[in-house]
Amino acid sequence: MIWESIQLYKWTILSALAIAPALALVGAQSLARGWSLRALVVGQGTSFGTYFGLLLVGWLGWVHDSGQPAEDFKQFIFILTISVLVAALIGLITIWIENRLLRPGDPSRPQAVMAFFTLLLAASALIVAVSPHLESHLASAFTGDLSTASDLESRLTLGLGLGVLGWVWLRWQRLSQAAFARVVLLKDGPGSEPLEITFSLLALVAMALTVHALGVLFVFGSLFVPSSVLTLVGGKSQSLAAFRWQLVTTAVLGAAIGFGVSLISTTLPTAPMIVFFQALVGATVGYASSRRS
Amino acid sequence: MDSALLELRDFQVLDQGTKRPLTKPFSLSVQTGTIHLVRGPNGVGKSSLIRALTSESFYQGGLLKAPNLNIATHPQISAPMFALPLRLSDILSWADELSDSARSLLGDLIPDRPWDSCSGGERQRVLLAMLFSKSFFLSKSPTLLLLDEPMNHLDEISQAEVISAIREWIKGGSNRGAIIVSHEDISTLKCEILTLQAATPSLGRR
Numbered sequence: 001m002i003w004e005s006i007q008l009y010k011w012t013i014l015s016a017l018a019i020a021p022a023l024a025l026v027g028a029q030s031l032a033r034g035w036s037l038r039a040l041v042v043g044q045g046t047s048f049g050t051y052f053g054l055l056l057v058g059w060l061g062w063v064h065d066s067g068q069p070a071e072d073f074k075q076f077i078f079i080l081t082i083s084v085l086v087a088a089l090i091g092l093i094t095i096w097i098e099n100r101l102l103r104p105g106d107p108s109r110p111q112a113v114m115a116f117f118t119l120l121l122a123a124s125a126l127i128v129a130v131s132p133h134l135e136s137h138l139a140s141a142f143t144g145d146l147s148t149a150s151d152l153e154s155r156l157t158l159g160l161g162l163g164v165l166g167w168v169w170l171r172w173q174r175l176s177q178a179a180f181a182r183v184v185l186l187k188d189g190p191g192s193e194p195l196e197i198t199f200s201l202l203a204l205v206a207m208a209l210t211v212h213a214l215g216v217l218f219v220f221g222s223l224f225v226p227s228s229v230l231t232l233v234g235g236k237s238q239s240l241a242a243f244r245w246q247l248v249t250t251a252v253l254g255a256a257i258g259f260g261v262s263l264i265s266t267t268l269p270t271a272p273m274i275v276f277f278q279a280l281v282g283a284t285v286g287y288a289s290s291r292r293s
Numbered sequence: 294m295d296s297a298l299l300e301l302r303d304f305q306v307l308d309q310g311t312k313r314p315l316t317k318p319f320s321l322s323v324q325t326g327t328i329h330l331v332r333g334p335n336g337v338g339k340s341s342l343i344r345a346l347t348s349e350s351f352y353q354g355g356l357l358k359a360p361n362l363n364i365a366t367h368p369q370i371s372a373p374m375f376a377l378p379l380r381l382s383d384i385l386s387w388a389d390e391l392s393d394s395a396r397s398l399l400g401d402l403i404p405d406r407p408w409d410s411c412s413g414g415e416r417q418r419v420l421l422a423m424l425f426s427k428s429f430f431l432s433k434s435p436t437l438l439l440l441d442e443p444m445n446h447l448d449e450i451s452q453a454e455v456i457s458a459i460r461e462w463i464k465g466g467s468n469r470g471a472i473i474v475s476h477e478d479i480s481t482l483k484c485e486i487l488t489l490q491a492a493t494p495s496l497g498r499r
Contacts, residue, residue, distance in 0.1 A: 028377060031377070034376070173386075176377060177387050183373060185367075231378065234378075236378035237380075238378045239380050240379055240380075242378075243377060
Protein backbone atom coordinates (compact mmCIF):
# COMPACT_ATOMS: atom_id res chain seq x y z
CA MET A 1 0.00 0.00 0.00
CA ILE A 2 2.72 2.41 1.07
CA TRP A 3 4.96 1.26 -1.74
CA GLU A 4 2.15 1.89 -4.25
CA SER A 5 1.65 5.39 -2.85
CA ILE A 6 5.36 6.08 -3.10
CA GLN A 7 5.33 4.88 -6.71
CA LEU A 8 2.32 7.07 -7.46
CA TYR A 9 3.77 10.22 -5.88
CA LYS A 10 7.47 9.58 -6.50
CA TRP A 11 8.05 12.80 -8.45
CA THR A 12 6.26 14.92 -5.85
CA ILE A 13 8.24 13.28 -3.05
CA LEU A 14 11.56 13.68 -4.88
CA SER A 15 10.79 17.33 -5.72
CA ALA A 16 9.98 18.06 -2.06
CA LEU A 17 13.19 16.35 -0.91
CA ALA A 18 15.19 18.53 -3.33
CA ILE A 19 13.48 21.89 -2.89
CA ALA A 20 13.07 21.73 0.92
CA PRO A 21 16.85 21.90 1.65
CA ALA A 22 17.30 24.49 -1.10
CA LEU A 23 14.65 26.71 0.50
CA ALA A 24 16.14 26.09 3.95
CA LEU A 25 19.52 27.41 2.76
CA VAL A 26 17.81 30.34 1.01
CA GLY A 27 15.81 31.07 4.18
CA ALA A 28 18.97 31.08 6.33
CA GLN A 29 20.71 33.49 3.97
CA SER A 30 17.60 35.72 3.95
CA LEU A 31 17.67 35.67 7.75
CA ALA A 32 21.37 36.65 7.68
CA ARG A 33 20.50 39.70 5.56
CA GLY A 34 17.60 40.72 7.79
CA TRP A 35 15.22 39.92 4.96
CA SER A 36 12.83 37.60 6.84
CA LEU A 37 9.87 39.95 6.60
CA ARG A 38 10.73 40.65 2.97
CA ALA A 39 10.86 36.90 2.27
CA LEU A 40 7.47 36.48 3.94
CA VAL A 41 5.91 39.19 1.77
CA VAL A 42 7.60 37.94 -1.42
CA GLY A 43 6.48 34.39 -0.56
CA GLN A 44 2.92 35.65 -0.25
CA GLY A 45 3.57 37.59 -3.47
CA THR A 46 4.43 34.39 -5.33
CA SER A 47 1.30 32.84 -3.88
CA PHE A 48 -0.80 35.81 -4.99
CA GLY A 49 0.89 35.71 -8.39
CA THR A 50 0.04 32.01 -8.73
CA TYR A 51 -3.60 32.69 -7.85
CA PHE A 52 -3.64 35.58 -10.30
CA GLY A 53 -2.12 33.35 -13.01
CA LEU A 54 -4.75 30.68 -12.33
CA LEU A 55 -7.46 33.35 -12.54
CA LEU A 56 -6.12 34.44 -15.94
CA VAL A 57 -6.02 30.80 -17.07
CA GLY A 58 -9.69 30.50 -16.04
CA TRP A 59 -10.61 33.66 -17.98
CA LEU A 60 -8.76 32.33 -21.00
CA GLY A 61 -10.78 29.10 -20.78
CA TRP A 62 -7.73 26.86 -20.25
CA VAL A 63 -9.45 24.59 -17.71
CA HIS A 64 -10.89 21.08 -17.66
CA ASP A 65 -14.59 20.46 -17.03
CA SER A 66 -13.64 19.46 -13.48
CA GLY A 67 -12.49 22.98 -12.85
CA GLN A 68 -8.85 21.95 -12.46
CA PRO A 69 -6.34 23.71 -14.72
CA ALA A 70 -5.28 21.53 -17.61
CA GLU A 71 -1.80 20.05 -17.35
CA ASP A 72 -0.15 21.76 -20.21
CA PHE A 73 3.43 22.99 -20.42
CA LYS A 74 2.42 26.29 -22.05
CA GLN A 75 -0.11 27.06 -19.31
CA PHE A 76 2.29 26.00 -16.62
CA ILE A 77 5.01 28.31 -17.87
CA PHE A 78 2.44 31.10 -18.27
CA ILE A 79 1.28 30.79 -14.64
CA LEU A 80 4.85 30.48 -13.41
CA THR A 81 5.92 33.57 -15.36
CA ILE A 82 2.97 35.60 -14.03
CA SER A 83 3.79 34.41 -10.51
CA VAL A 84 7.47 35.35 -10.77
CA LEU A 85 6.70 38.74 -12.31
CA VAL A 86 4.06 39.58 -9.71
CA ALA A 87 6.36 38.40 -6.91
CA ALA A 88 9.27 40.45 -8.29
CA LEU A 89 7.02 43.53 -8.44
CA ILE A 90 5.83 42.89 -4.89
CA GLY A 91 9.43 42.41 -3.77
CA LEU A 92 10.38 45.76 -5.29
CA ILE A 93 7.42 47.46 -3.61
CA THR A 94 8.49 45.90 -0.29
CA ILE A 95 12.04 47.18 -0.71
CA TRP A 96 10.63 50.60 -1.58
CA ILE A 97 8.54 50.54 1.61
CA GLU A 98 11.59 49.50 3.62
CA ASN A 99 14.05 51.95 2.11
CA ARG A 100 12.13 54.95 0.85
CA LEU A 101 8.87 55.34 2.65
CA LEU A 102 10.32 55.11 6.14
CA ARG A 103 13.80 55.81 7.42
CA PRO A 104 15.95 52.78 8.38
CA GLY A 105 15.55 51.86 12.02
CA ASP A 106 12.08 53.34 12.21
CA PRO A 107 10.13 51.02 14.52
CA SER A 108 7.00 51.39 12.38
CA ARG A 109 8.78 49.88 9.37
CA PRO A 110 7.96 46.20 10.15
CA GLN A 111 4.33 47.18 10.68
CA ALA A 112 4.18 48.88 7.26
CA VAL A 113 5.59 45.71 5.65
CA MET A 114 3.09 43.55 7.55
CA ALA A 115 0.28 45.85 6.43
CA PHE A 116 1.39 45.22 2.84
CA PHE A 117 1.46 41.47 3.56
CA THR A 118 -2.11 41.70 4.90
CA LEU A 119 -3.22 43.53 1.75
CA LEU A 120 -1.77 40.67 -0.32
CA LEU A 121 -3.65 38.14 1.80
CA ALA A 122 -6.84 40.11 1.23
CA ALA A 123 -6.15 40.28 -2.51
CA SER A 124 -5.60 36.49 -2.61
CA ALA A 125 -8.91 35.94 -0.79
CA LEU A 126 -10.57 38.27 -3.29
CA ILE A 127 -9.31 36.18 -6.21
CA VAL A 128 -10.71 33.03 -4.58
CA ALA A 129 -14.06 34.80 -4.13
CA VAL A 130 -14.34 35.91 -7.77
CA SER A 131 -13.23 32.56 -9.24
CA PRO A 132 -15.23 29.81 -7.52
CA HIS A 133 -14.38 27.35 -10.32
CA LEU A 134 -10.77 27.35 -9.06
CA GLU A 135 -11.60 27.34 -5.36
CA SER A 136 -10.59 23.73 -4.70
CA HIS A 137 -7.29 24.17 -6.52
CA LEU A 138 -6.55 27.47 -4.75
CA ALA A 139 -7.30 25.95 -1.35
CA SER A 140 -4.94 23.04 -1.97
CA ALA A 141 -2.32 25.45 -3.31
CA PHE A 142 -2.28 27.06 0.13
CA THR A 143 -1.91 24.04 2.38
CA GLY A 144 -0.35 21.79 -0.23
CA ASP A 145 -1.15 18.12 -0.68
CA LEU A 146 0.09 15.13 -2.61
CA SER A 147 -2.55 15.67 -5.26
CA THR A 148 -1.64 19.34 -5.75
CA ALA A 149 1.38 18.86 -7.94
CA SER A 150 1.33 17.36 -11.41
CA ASP A 151 4.23 15.22 -12.63
CA LEU A 152 5.33 18.07 -14.89
CA GLU A 153 5.45 20.57 -12.00
CA SER A 154 7.16 18.03 -9.77
CA ARG A 155 9.89 17.23 -12.29
CA LEU A 156 10.58 20.91 -12.91
CA THR A 157 10.61 21.57 -9.15
CA LEU A 158 13.02 18.66 -8.69
CA GLY A 159 15.39 20.03 -11.34
CA LEU A 160 15.21 23.58 -10.01
CA GLY A 161 15.52 22.38 -6.43
CA LEU A 162 18.73 20.48 -7.20
CA GLY A 163 20.05 23.48 -9.15
CA VAL A 164 19.34 26.02 -6.38
CA LEU A 165 20.60 23.62 -3.71
CA GLY A 166 23.88 23.13 -5.59
CA TRP A 167 24.30 26.85 -6.32
CA VAL A 168 23.70 28.00 -2.72
CA TRP A 169 25.70 25.08 -1.27
CA LEU A 170 28.77 25.90 -3.38
CA ARG A 171 28.52 29.64 -2.61
CA TRP A 172 27.61 29.29 1.05
CA GLN A 173 30.79 31.01 2.27
CA ARG A 174 30.60 33.81 -0.34
CA LEU A 175 26.91 34.43 0.39
CA SER A 176 27.64 34.50 4.13
CA GLN A 177 30.55 36.91 3.60
CA ALA A 178 28.31 39.20 1.55
CA ALA A 179 25.63 39.12 4.26
CA PHE A 180 28.23 39.80 6.98
CA ALA A 181 29.65 42.77 5.04
CA ARG A 182 26.18 44.18 4.53
CA VAL A 183 24.88 43.70 8.08
CA VAL A 184 28.02 44.20 10.19
CA LEU A 185 30.24 46.46 8.07
CA LEU A 186 27.28 48.29 6.50
CA LYS A 187 28.68 47.99 2.99
CA ASP A 188 28.71 45.65 0.01
CA GLY A 189 31.87 43.69 -0.63
CA PRO A 190 33.47 44.01 -4.07
CA GLY A 191 31.77 41.85 -6.68
CA SER A 192 28.88 41.05 -4.36
CA GLU A 193 26.21 42.74 -6.48
CA PRO A 194 25.96 40.02 -9.18
CA LEU A 195 25.97 37.42 -6.41
CA GLU A 196 23.11 39.13 -4.56
CA ILE A 197 21.07 39.62 -7.75
CA THR A 198 21.50 35.96 -8.79
CA PHE A 199 20.62 34.82 -5.27
CA SER A 200 17.46 36.98 -5.21
CA LEU A 201 16.35 35.79 -8.66
CA LEU A 202 16.92 32.10 -7.88
CA ALA A 203 15.09 32.48 -4.57
CA LEU A 204 12.19 34.16 -6.36
CA VAL A 205 11.84 31.47 -9.04
CA ALA A 206 12.26 28.65 -6.51
CA MET A 207 9.54 30.14 -4.28
CA ALA A 208 7.16 30.74 -7.20
CA LEU A 209 7.57 27.23 -8.59
CA THR A 210 7.25 25.60 -5.16
CA VAL A 211 4.14 27.60 -4.24
CA HIS A 212 2.62 26.33 -7.46
CA ALA A 213 3.70 22.71 -6.95
CA LEU A 214 3.66 22.16 -3.19
CA GLY A 215 1.80 25.10 -1.65
CA VAL A 216 2.66 28.27 0.24
CA LEU A 217 2.71 26.55 3.65
CA PHE A 218 5.48 24.21 2.45
CA VAL A 219 7.45 27.23 1.16
CA PHE A 220 7.14 29.23 4.39
CA GLY A 221 7.90 26.14 6.47
CA SER A 222 11.07 25.26 4.56
CA LEU A 223 12.24 28.89 4.43
CA PHE A 224 11.81 29.78 8.08
CA VAL A 225 11.46 26.69 10.30
CA PRO A 226 14.83 24.85 9.93
CA SER A 227 17.09 27.92 10.43
CA SER A 228 14.98 29.36 13.25
CA VAL A 229 14.57 26.14 15.23
CA LEU A 230 18.23 25.15 14.76
CA THR A 231 19.55 28.47 16.13
CA LEU A 232 16.86 28.65 18.83
CA VAL A 233 17.63 25.19 20.25
CA GLY A 234 21.22 24.68 19.13
CA GLY A 235 22.55 28.19 19.71
CA LYS A 236 25.22 29.68 17.49
CA SER A 237 28.36 27.92 18.63
CA GLN A 238 28.81 25.76 15.52
CA SER A 239 30.73 26.75 12.41
CA LEU A 240 29.13 28.08 9.23
CA ALA A 241 29.95 24.84 7.39
CA ALA A 242 28.39 22.67 10.13
CA PHE A 243 25.27 24.83 10.12
CA ARG A 244 24.88 24.28 6.38
CA TRP A 245 24.86 20.50 6.93
CA GLN A 246 22.39 20.84 9.79
CA LEU A 247 20.00 22.90 7.65
CA VAL A 248 20.02 20.39 4.81
CA THR A 249 19.67 17.40 7.17
CA THR A 250 16.73 19.03 8.98
CA ALA A 251 14.91 20.01 5.78
CA VAL A 252 15.38 16.63 4.04
CA LEU A 253 14.57 14.47 7.06
CA GLY A 254 11.60 16.67 8.01
CA ALA A 255 10.19 16.45 4.47
CA ALA A 256 10.79 12.67 4.26
CA ILE A 257 9.20 11.89 7.63
CA GLY A 258 6.32 14.32 6.99
CA PHE A 259 5.64 12.67 3.65
CA GLY A 260 5.87 9.20 5.19
CA VAL A 261 3.38 10.03 7.95
CA SER A 262 0.90 11.62 5.53
CA LEU A 263 1.16 8.57 3.24
CA ILE A 264 0.44 6.18 6.10
CA SER A 265 -2.42 8.28 7.42
CA THR A 266 -5.62 8.74 5.48
CA THR A 267 -6.45 12.09 7.08
CA LEU A 268 -3.19 13.94 7.85
CA PRO A 269 -2.26 16.48 5.14
CA THR A 270 1.27 16.56 3.70
CA ALA A 271 2.54 20.14 4.04
CA PRO A 272 1.53 20.67 7.70
CA MET A 273 3.15 17.32 8.55
CA ILE A 274 6.37 18.37 6.79
CA VAL A 275 6.45 21.72 8.64
CA PHE A 276 5.79 19.96 11.95
CA PHE A 277 8.54 17.36 11.42
CA GLN A 278 11.03 19.97 10.18
CA ALA A 279 10.55 21.69 13.56
CA LEU A 280 10.93 18.39 15.42
CA VAL A 281 14.02 17.26 13.48
CA GLY A 282 15.51 20.78 13.76
CA ALA A 283 15.04 20.73 17.54
CA THR A 284 16.68 17.29 17.77
CA VAL A 285 19.64 18.22 15.54
CA GLY A 286 20.03 21.57 17.33
CA TYR A 287 19.98 19.89 20.74
CA ALA A 288 22.57 17.31 19.65
CA SER A 289 24.75 20.12 18.29
CA SER A 290 24.55 22.15 21.50
CA ARG A 291 25.50 19.07 23.55
CA ARG A 292 28.59 18.47 21.40
CA SER A 293 29.93 22.02 21.59
CA MET B 294 49.88 66.87 -4.23
CA ASP B 295 53.15 64.96 -4.66
CA SER B 296 52.97 62.97 -1.47
CA ALA B 297 49.41 63.77 -0.47
CA LEU B 298 46.90 60.94 -0.49
CA LEU B 299 43.94 63.25 -0.08
CA GLU B 300 43.37 67.01 -0.18
CA LEU B 301 40.28 68.80 1.07
CA ARG B 302 39.99 72.53 0.37
CA ASP B 303 37.25 74.77 1.79
CA PHE B 304 35.43 71.54 2.39
CA GLN B 305 31.98 71.39 3.97
CA VAL B 306 30.05 68.27 4.87
CA LEU B 307 26.35 68.42 3.91
CA ASP B 308 23.38 66.94 5.73
CA GLN B 309 22.05 64.00 3.69
CA GLY B 310 18.44 65.03 4.23
CA THR B 311 18.43 68.84 3.98
CA LYS B 312 21.70 69.13 1.97
CA ARG B 313 22.63 72.11 4.15
CA PRO B 314 26.23 72.44 5.42
CA LEU B 315 26.88 70.75 8.74
CA THR B 316 30.43 72.06 9.20
CA LYS B 317 32.23 75.33 8.73
CA PRO B 318 34.63 75.20 5.74
CA PHE B 319 37.94 73.48 6.55
CA SER B 320 41.02 72.25 4.71
CA LEU B 321 42.95 69.05 5.23
CA SER B 322 45.96 67.50 3.52
CA VAL B 323 46.56 63.83 4.30
CA GLN B 324 50.24 63.16 3.55
CA THR B 325 51.62 59.65 3.25
CA GLY B 326 52.63 58.21 6.60
CA THR B 327 50.35 60.50 8.60
CA ILE B 328 47.39 59.89 10.86
CA HIS B 329 44.68 62.52 11.27
CA LEU B 330 42.36 62.56 14.25
CA VAL B 331 38.98 64.21 13.61
CA ARG B 332 37.23 65.59 16.66
CA GLY B 333 34.27 67.82 17.38
CA PRO B 334 31.00 67.97 19.29
CA ASN B 335 28.22 65.43 18.74
CA GLY B 336 26.25 66.01 15.55
CA VAL B 337 28.87 68.26 13.96
CA GLY B 338 29.29 65.83 11.04
CA LYS B 339 32.29 63.63 11.93
CA SER B 340 30.66 60.39 10.73
CA SER B 341 29.10 62.29 7.82
CA LEU B 342 32.62 63.34 6.79
CA ILE B 343 33.64 59.66 6.57
CA ARG B 344 30.49 58.88 4.54
CA ALA B 345 31.10 61.88 2.27
CA LEU B 346 34.68 60.79 1.57
CA THR B 347 33.61 57.18 0.94
CA SER B 348 30.67 57.95 -1.32
CA GLU B 349 32.12 61.18 -2.80
CA SER B 350 28.76 62.85 -2.25
CA PHE B 351 27.06 65.19 0.23
CA TYR B 352 29.88 67.72 0.36
CA GLN B 353 30.86 71.02 -1.20
CA GLY B 354 34.34 72.38 -1.80
CA GLY B 355 37.48 70.81 -3.24
CA LEU B 356 38.26 67.11 -2.99
CA LEU B 357 41.43 65.76 -4.61
CA LYS B 358 42.45 62.12 -4.41
CA ALA B 359 45.83 60.67 -5.33
CA PRO B 360 45.81 58.28 -8.29
CA ASN B 361 45.40 54.63 -7.24
CA LEU B 362 44.05 55.64 -3.85
CA ASN B 363 42.28 52.66 -2.25
CA ILE B 364 40.04 53.59 0.64
CA ALA B 365 38.98 51.11 3.31
CA THR B 366 36.27 52.23 5.71
CA HIS B 367 35.48 51.00 9.18
CA PRO B 368 31.99 52.29 10.01
CA GLN B 369 30.84 53.25 13.45
CA ILE B 370 29.25 50.07 14.75
CA SER B 371 27.56 49.22 18.00
CA ALA B 372 28.40 45.55 18.63
CA PRO B 373 26.44 44.12 15.71
CA MET B 374 25.09 40.58 15.95
CA PHE B 375 24.89 38.17 13.02
CA ALA B 376 21.93 35.87 12.50
CA LEU B 377 23.89 32.82 11.33
CA PRO B 378 26.23 30.78 13.54
CA LEU B 379 29.70 32.15 12.89
CA ARG B 380 33.03 31.49 14.57
CA LEU B 381 35.96 33.88 14.53
CA SER B 382 37.85 31.27 12.50
CA ASP B 383 35.11 31.53 9.82
CA ILE B 384 35.67 35.28 9.51
CA LEU B 385 39.46 35.08 9.59
CA SER B 386 39.40 32.40 6.88
CA TRP B 387 37.92 35.05 4.57
CA ALA B 388 41.24 36.93 4.57
CA ASP B 389 43.68 35.89 1.84
CA GLU B 390 46.56 36.40 4.24
CA LEU B 391 46.67 38.02 7.66
CA SER B 392 49.19 40.83 7.92
CA ASP B 393 51.58 41.08 10.89
CA SER B 394 49.70 44.08 12.28
CA ALA B 395 46.46 42.08 12.02
CA ARG B 396 48.01 39.14 13.88
CA SER B 397 49.23 41.32 16.72
CA LEU B 398 45.79 42.89 16.99
CA LEU B 399 44.11 39.48 17.22
CA GLY B 400 46.49 38.49 20.02
CA ASP B 401 45.02 35.78 22.21
CA LEU B 402 41.54 35.59 20.68
CA ILE B 403 40.27 32.00 20.51
CA PRO B 404 39.41 31.01 16.90
CA ASP B 405 36.51 28.75 17.92
CA ARG B 406 34.77 31.58 19.75
CA PRO B 407 31.27 32.28 18.29
CA TRP B 408 30.94 35.82 16.93
CA ASP B 409 27.78 36.53 18.92
CA SER B 410 29.39 35.60 22.24
CA CYS B 411 32.40 37.91 21.72
CA SER B 412 32.52 41.23 23.52
CA GLY B 413 32.21 44.47 21.57
CA GLY B 414 35.95 45.00 21.92
CA GLU B 415 36.80 41.55 20.58
CA ARG B 416 34.55 42.13 17.58
CA GLN B 417 36.19 45.50 16.92
CA ARG B 418 39.62 43.85 16.98
CA VAL B 419 38.56 41.19 14.47
CA LEU B 420 37.00 43.75 12.11
CA LEU B 421 40.06 45.99 12.27
CA ALA B 422 42.33 42.99 11.67
CA MET B 423 40.32 42.19 8.55
CA LEU B 424 40.75 45.79 7.43
CA PHE B 425 44.54 45.46 7.62
CA SER B 426 44.49 42.35 5.42
CA LYS B 427 43.59 41.60 1.83
CA SER B 428 40.25 39.87 2.04
CA PHE B 429 36.85 39.40 0.49
CA PHE B 430 35.81 42.83 1.77
CA LEU B 431 38.52 44.70 -0.15
CA SER B 432 39.43 44.01 -3.76
CA LYS B 433 42.84 45.70 -3.27
CA SER B 434 45.03 46.40 -0.29
CA PRO B 435 43.98 49.77 1.15
CA THR B 436 46.19 52.85 1.12
CA LEU B 437 43.92 55.11 3.17
CA LEU B 438 41.98 53.96 6.24
CA LEU B 439 38.86 55.87 7.28
CA LEU B 440 38.04 54.68 10.80
CA ASP B 441 34.87 55.88 12.52
CA GLU B 442 35.13 55.49 16.30
CA PRO B 443 37.40 52.42 16.13
CA MET B 444 38.04 52.60 19.89
CA ASN B 445 34.40 51.97 20.79
CA HIS B 446 34.02 49.03 23.22
CA LEU B 447 37.81 48.71 23.63
CA ASP B 448 39.57 48.74 26.99
CA GLU B 449 42.83 50.68 27.41
CA ILE B 450 45.04 47.70 26.55
CA SER B 451 43.05 46.98 23.38
CA GLN B 452 43.14 50.68 22.45
CA ALA B 453 46.92 50.63 22.74
CA GLU B 454 47.01 47.51 20.53
CA VAL B 455 44.84 49.20 17.92
CA ILE B 456 47.06 52.29 17.93
CA SER B 457 50.15 50.13 17.60
CA ALA B 458 48.55 48.13 14.77
CA ILE B 459 47.63 51.32 12.87
CA ARG B 460 51.20 52.59 13.27
CA GLU B 461 52.66 49.28 12.08
CA TRP B 462 50.27 49.16 9.15
CA ILE B 463 51.26 52.67 8.04
CA LYS B 464 54.96 51.85 8.36
CA GLY B 465 54.40 48.66 6.33
CA GLY B 466 53.77 50.54 3.08
CA SER B 467 55.23 53.53 1.28
CA ASN B 468 52.01 55.42 0.62
CA ARG B 469 49.62 54.85 3.48
CA GLY B 470 47.64 57.14 5.74
CA ALA B 471 44.64 57.18 8.05
CA ILE B 472 41.79 59.43 9.15
CA ILE B 473 40.31 58.49 12.51
CA VAL B 474 37.12 59.84 14.04
CA SER B 475 37.23 59.28 17.77
CA HIS B 476 35.93 60.64 21.04
CA GLU B 477 38.76 58.91 22.89
CA ASP B 478 41.97 60.66 23.87
CA ILE B 479 44.43 58.94 21.55
CA SER B 480 47.23 61.46 21.84
CA THR B 481 49.74 58.60 21.98
CA LEU B 482 49.02 58.05 18.30
CA LYS B 483 51.14 61.10 17.36
CA CYS B 484 48.59 62.42 14.94
CA GLU B 485 47.43 65.66 13.37
CA ILE B 486 44.24 66.89 14.99
CA LEU B 487 41.35 68.40 13.07
CA THR B 488 38.51 69.87 15.11
CA LEU B 489 35.29 70.29 13.16
CA GLN B 490 33.07 73.26 13.90
CA ALA B 491 29.34 73.36 13.31
CA ALA B 492 28.10 75.58 10.49
CA THR B 493 25.24 76.79 12.68
CA PRO B 494 25.26 77.11 16.47
CA SER B 495 23.71 74.17 18.31
CA LEU B 496 20.51 74.65 20.35
CA GLY B 497 22.44 74.87 23.61
CA ARG B 498 24.71 77.66 22.36
CA ARG B 499 22.10 79.97 20.82
